[in-house]
Amino acid sequence: MSTNRLLELFEQNPGEYVSGELISQQLGVSRTAVWKQIKKLESIGYQFDASRRLGYKLISSPDTLSVPELLSQMKSKIFGSSIHWFESVDSTQNIAQKLAEEGAPEGTLVIAEQQQNGRGRMGRGWVSPQGKGIWMSMILRPSTPIHFAPQLTLLTAVALCRSLRRVTELPIGIKWPNDLLIEGKKISGILLESTAEDERLRYVIAGIGISVNLEKTDYPDEMLNKVTSLRIANGGDGFDRTTIITDFLHEWEQLYLLYCEKGFGPIITLWEALSVSLNQPARLITPQGTIDGVPIGLDASGALTVRKEDGSTVIVFSAEMGEPVR
Amino acid sequence: MSTNRLLELFEQNPGEYVSGELISQQLGVSRTAVWKQIKKLESIGYQFDASRRLGYKLISSPDTLSVPELLSQMKSKIFGSSIHWFESVDSTQNIAQKLAEEGAPEGTLVIAEQQQNGRGRMGRGWVSPQGKGIWMSMILRPSTPIHFAPQLTLLTAVALCRSLRRVTELPIGIKWPNDLLIEGKKISGILLESTAEDERLRYVIAGIGISVNLEKTDYPDEMLNKVTSLRIANGGDGFDRTTIITDFLHEWEQLYLLYCEKGFGPIITLWEALSVSLNQPARLITPQGTIDGVPIGLDASGALTVRKEDGSTVIVFSAEMGEPVR
Numbered sequence: 001m002s003t004n005r006l007l008e009l010f011e012q013n014p015g016e017y018v019s020g021e022l023i024s025q026q027l028g029v030s031r032t033a034v035w036k037q038i039k040k041l042e043s044i045g046y047q048f049d050a051s052r053r054l055g056y057k058l059i060s061s062p063d064t065l066s067v068p069e070l071l072s073q074m075k076s077k078i079f080g081s082s083i084h085w086f087e088s089v090d091s092t093q094n095i096a097q098k099l100a101e102e103g104a105p106e107g108t109l110v111i112a113e114q115q116q117n118g119r120g121r122m123g124r125g126w127v128s129p130q131g132k133g134i135w136m137s138m139i140l141r142p143s144t145p146i147h148f149a150p151q152l153t154l155l156t157a158v159a160l161c162r163s164l165r166r167v168t169e170l171p172i173g174i175k176w177p178n179d180l181l182i183e184g185k186k187i188s189g190i191l192l193e194s195t196a197e198d199e200r201l202r203y204v205i206a207g208i209g210i211s212v213n214l215e216k217t218d219y220p221d222e223m224l225n226k227v228t229s230l231r232i233a234n235g236g237d238g239f240d241r242t243t244i245i246t247d248f249l250h251e252w253e254q255l256y257l258l259y260c261e262k263g264f265g266p267i268i269t270l271w272e273a274l275s276v277s278l279n280q281p282a283r284l285i286t287p288q289g290t291i292d293g294v295p296i297g298l299d300a301s302g303a304l305t306v307r308k309e310d311g312s313t314v315i316v317f318s319a320e321m322g323e324p325v326r
Numbered sequence: 327m328s329t330n331r332l333l334e335l336f337e338q339n340p341g342e343y344v345s346g347e348l349i350s351q352q353l354g355v356s357r358t359a360v361w362k363q364i365k366k367l368e369s370i371g372y373q374f375d376a377s378r379r380l381g382y383k384l385i386s387s388p389d390t391l392s393v394p395e396l397l398s399q400m401k402s403k404i405f406g407s408s409i410h411w412f413e414s415v416d417s418t419q420n421i422a423q424k425l426a427e428e429g430a431p432e433g434t435l436v437i438a439e440q441q442q443n444g445r446g447r448m449g450r451g452w453v454s455p456q457g458k459g460i461w462m463s464m465i466l467r468p469s470t471p472i473h474f475a476p477q478l479t480l481l482t483a484v485a486l487c488r489s490l491r492r493v494t495e496l497p498i499g500i501k502w503p504n505d506l507l508i509e510g511k512k513i514s515g516i517l518l519e520s521t522a523e524d525e526r527l528r529y530v531i532a533g534i535g536i537s538v539n540l541e542k543t544d545y546p547d548e549m550l551n552k553v554t555s556l557r558i559a560n561g562g563d564g565f566d567r568t569t570i571i572t573d574f575l576h577e578w579e580q581l582y583l584l585y586c587e588k589g590f591g592p593i594i595t596l597w598e599a600l601s602v603s604l605n606q607p608a609r610l611i612t613p614q615g616t617i618d619g620v621p622i623g624l625d626a627s628g629a630l631t632v633r634k635e636d637g638s639t640v641i642v643f644s645a646e647m648g649e650p651v652r
Binding site for chain 1: 469471472473474475476479503516517518519520521522523524525526629643644
């Protein structure tokens with residue numbers, strides 16, 4: 001017996017008690033089976049009032065994304081044109097990669113209410129509890145060569161930052177290359193996994209995690225000085241995830257089309273305007289060694305230009321950026 | 327019953343007939359089972375003389391690579407330090423990728439005698455029959471950022487070209503970016519599949535196919551004006567595959583270490599010296615359109631600099647290179 005048919009029964013009788021006997025008859029299962037399904041729904045966020053005499057009443061549903069609602073609000077044409085929604089997955093990146101290998105087109109979107117094993121940069125984990133954030137991955141098939149893959153990472157950060165600033169009116173900035181911060185605390189992560197054959201990009205899986213409605217209790221204590229959510233930053237009032245997703249997909253698609261037509265120049269300007277990493281001392285840990293200096297901008301390829309203490313500049317392609325050591 | 331035990335019996339009696347009855351007794355199987363195993367061995371290149379009175383005599387074995395022999399001749403330290411050998415696989419790239427995902431270290435080498443579904447550039451097939459070529463894939467884990475992945479493709483072509491010229495003394499040149507040609511016909515293909523997380527290369531699977539001892543009859547007729555083998559180009563005399571593999575791995579490792587230490591500059595010089603694509607008109611078909619011009623060299627990133635008819639130069643990152651249209 002699927003919980004879908006049980007939920008339909010409650011949707012047909014909103015705000016009313018439905019007797020266990022009626023459910024049992026309608027679905028053709030035992031009353032014990034009905035009770036087990038109610039428990040299962042409670043475990044994923046549904047709340048019921050159970051009365052011995054009257055039966056069960058649905059009090060509240062978890063905040064669940066609805067694909068028809070998403071599609072009806074969608075302003076983008078390609079991005080999100082096909083949506084694969086899951087209650088719970090190991091990682092949306094893995095599913096999107098499988099779809100890409102099977103030939104799914106650009107713009108195919110995978111969204112999950114919950115990730116068991118969300119992935120961040122460098123194999124780090126990512127807190128992604130049920131229904132409280134946006135955990136999604138999208139397939140890109142750009143015709144740019146592999147040299148320019150990092151530009152897509154920066155473009156995605158710009159699109160997400162612009163969209164979230166507009167929807168939430170919160171002071172969000174970009175930490176190089178692609179973390180979004182509010183007052184120094186991380187509210188979203190972007191991870192672009194590229195697959196290339198020689199110099200040709202075959203596809204890119206863009207993973208986006210946005211901590212929308214998480215509460216302080218959703219995070220381990222030791223993380224609270226490093227991470228926050230849009231809701232916490234907004235004084236406790238949450239945001240509608242459907243609005244955030246559809247607005248972001250639209251902004252992202254616009255910038256992507258601009259990039260395909262005009263190149264990386266316009267994106268550099270937008271990125272630099274939103275960045276919180278420029279013009280202040282930083283320590284950059286690269287595979288080749290540590291660099292102390294002041295990041296002053298992006299070069300034409302998307303690498304970071306850093307002015308060192310002796311006045312010379314270096315180009316940094318890949319690094320972990322941290323606070324300067326004083 | 328494994329064919330290995332049957333082969334051992336013949337190795338213990340070199341040049342002699344072994345009776346079906348003796349084999350049947352020694353291996354504890356029926357004489358019909360023995361006959362079936364002989365047929366199986368014949369199907370993969372072993373030749374037997376069968377006498378009703380005397381039994382079977384092993385006439386010749388297929389040219390099969392021996393891992394202990396490869397390891398004993400190996401001059402490289404990291405490249406090929408671990409070898410996974412297979413009689414037949416779908417594609418060595420797929421196996422190496424799986425090993426890389428499981429954490430196999432840099433230098434892990436996958437070699438197969440035969441590929442059922444060898445892959446070339448852009449999803450094209452690759453003729454890779456039993457025992458006549460070198461079909462292999464190696465895991466690289468460079469600490470260079472993704473921007474520089476194409477440099478590894480050019481480096482690999484230089485290493486293979488230098489090594490094959492030394493071992494075979496044939497006039498081999500590099501067609502941009504990484505095909506090796508003898509008198510305009512392709513004798514090897516290189517395919518580097520990169521996997522990256524944002525700007526970090528996670529690993530690169532370098533696939534190398536070398537047509538060593540193939541004969542004209544191994545190719546479809548319509549391909550014979552485009553491809554050749556070292557053996558055909560050498561007037562019918564073949565080459566020892568173990569020597570080619572171990573010499574190439576050594577050259578490749580030397581250039582890779584040079585690249586990690588000194589950067590791409592020295593590789594540009596070597597590539598340009600061996601290239602057959604420079605200073606003659608070509609048509610380059612890029613995702614953005616067709617360019618007619620004369621390739622004049624590599625730029626510092628590894629892209630091709632092309633002089634157009636009007637005297638201006640363009641940088642080409644990715645293209646199919648063909649003959650100019652006259």
